[in-house]
Amino acid sequence: MYDEKLIRRIKSGDMEALGVLIQKYYNDIYAYCYRRLDNKHDAQDVTQEVFLHFCRNFDSYTQRGKCRNYLYAVAHNLCINAMQKKTPIPxxxxxxxxxxxxxxxxxxxxxxxxxxxxxxxxxxxxxxxxxxxxxxxxxxxxxxxxxxxxxxxxxxxxxxxxxxxxxxxxxxxx
Amino acid sequence: MKLNDRKIREDLKRFSVPAYEPDKMKETIFLAKKAYRERLLSKRIGFWEFITMQVRFIGRWVWLSQAALLIGSLCLLNRFHFGKADMQPVFLLLSSAASVIAFVGFPEILKSYAHNMEEIEECTRFSMRKLMGSRMLILGLADLCSMTIILAVSAAGNASLILRMILYLFVPFNLTCCACLTVLDHVKSRYDGYYSGAICVACIMLFYKLALDKKYYEAAATGAWIVFFYISIAYLAIEIVRVFQSFNRVCFNDETLSAKWQ
Structure with a gap:
């Protein structure tokens, strides 16, 4: 299903559409986070945080660009934060x-x-x-x-x- | 794709990612839905967002009636008005149409109250007063749009009579609205919708009868209707404010809300 249609459904309060959108992009975002963080658990946590950030700030998200790009931009920033927080291993x-x-x-x-x-x-x-x-x-x-x-x-x-x-x-x- | 790019891509494919835990994804979906719901509850919405949200709750039959009325009026105007010197059919139509336009919206304004929904509405996010106010605003604007279109089409054939047309359109409309709002303000009953309907029908008949009388047109020419117009607008403004303020009073005085805990 097209992202614009999903976003419109989410805006009208359709929770199922939100689930569909997460399922659609979960694997991609997780793979991206994993390759950046090099840790499965951290990658899963950051992926979760990406989608939570998307939901909490849904109003600030405008349908100017692609939803996929927006999610990756959030993932990019959260990965940087996660890497900064990570304790360096000697x-x-x-x-x-x-x-x-x-x-x-x-x-x-x-x-x-x-x-x-x-x-x-x-x-x-x-x-x-x-x-x-x-x-x-x-x-x-x-x-x-x-x-x-x-x-x-x-x-x-x-x-x-x-x-x-x-x-x-x-x-x-x- | 460049050869170099293709080779790099093939090499990079070897770096596979371990599968994620399905439970973690389910947890993410659950938490995301929860976060979205919390955002909806804490979110402040703007005035126009609220109004557009409420437009969806107005019954389809109201919009269909309004559209049918508008299209019917325009068809009749086209048939009677253009190319004829006698303006009486146009005035007759305008006067009758104005009251009917007012008639369409009133039962919808009182929908929640007439169906004993006020307790539920009060428990939801928007108060009864806000809901009623928004419905009055939406239907009022829709009525004004319809009348402006009718007026513009009427005036297209004979622009010199536009002031008189405004009077013939707005005085019956204003007076019908004033009568209905007076009922809403002073008679606190679940049957207000029926009373308003009866008043509207009486107004339609009255203005139809008046439209057949030649003196009716003369009165408009002499300025008696201009006075009526200003008085009706002032009274309408006062009544709108009074009705809007009385909605909360109406709801909380009702016996359904006065029931004590056993």
Whole structure:
């Protein structure tokens, strides 16, 4: 069902429409939060907070842009807040994951490699890559979500792709 | 898509996300619905939002009657008025139509009161007074729109008589409204809707009868109807305020609200 129709139904007090909208976007927002926070429970909590924020501030939400973009913009801000609140883990406590341990690289390790490569990127570049390649946003939309200019978004994407290509080509598993 | 982009996309696909817990999603939906309901309860709405909300609660038959009346009047005006020197059919029509337009809305204003709904209405978000006031405003504006359209079409054929047309349209309308509002203000009964209806029918007959009398037109020309017009507008304004203020009194004086706890 189209978002505009759902929003109109929600505005008229239809609670079922609200449930449909949440079900429609829950997985996407959760995936985005997970890739940014790297923790399932944190991602689920932030996803919940995104939808609660949407409901509490429904009046301030105007049907100017797409509902999906609005939810991602909220998720972007809440992820930043969550990352700031997160207690930093001392480096010595982190078990360094190495993709070179085993010659026969299984799916899990491959995913781990990509994750490591993404984590090597600066935060902004990582986010542009996530929104562009995992969530299929246009550059203009990414700029709106991240509240930044179009040219800087283009620059971040090209830099991100370059760095990521280098990092991934270093790995033998590709 | 560039080759580089495609390759990156394929590589990135390997980074899969673990499935979320379905219970967590259910919890999110539940909490979101709760948050939305709480927002609705604490939300302050604007005047026009309140009015547009109330428009939906006015019965369809009122709008259909109003539309039928307007279309009927315009058809009759078109048939009798254009290209004829004799204005009597037009004046006759205008005078009768004005009272009928007033007649359509009154039972709707008293709907909640006539159906013993005042206790329920008082318990809800908007008081009975606000509801009645909003209905009076909506139906009043709809009546004014209808009459303006009739007046504009009538005046299109003969603009020199527009002042007289205003008098023939608004004096019967104002007087009918004044009579009905006087009943609402002074007679506190559940049958006020019927009384108002009876008054409207009497007014329609009276103005129809008067319209057939030639002196009626002369009176308009001499200015007697201008005096009537101003007096009726002043009285109407006073009655609207009095009726609006009396709605709470009407509700709380009723025996249904005076029942004691056993």
């Amino acid at each position: 480096l010595e406590d982190v078990e360094r994951k190495s993709p070179y341990d085993d010659v026969a690289v299984d799916r899990f390790e491959a995913a781990d490699c990509v994750e490591s490569a993404l984590n090597e990127l600066p935060k902004e570049q990582k986010e542009v890559i996530l929104l562009r390649f995992y969530h299929d946003f246009k550059l203009k939309e990414i700029a709106q979500i991240m509240d930044s200019g179009l040219s800087i978004t283009k620059y971040r994407l090209s830099q991100g792709i370059k760095t990521l290509s280098k990092l991934l080509s270093k790995e033998d598993w590709i």
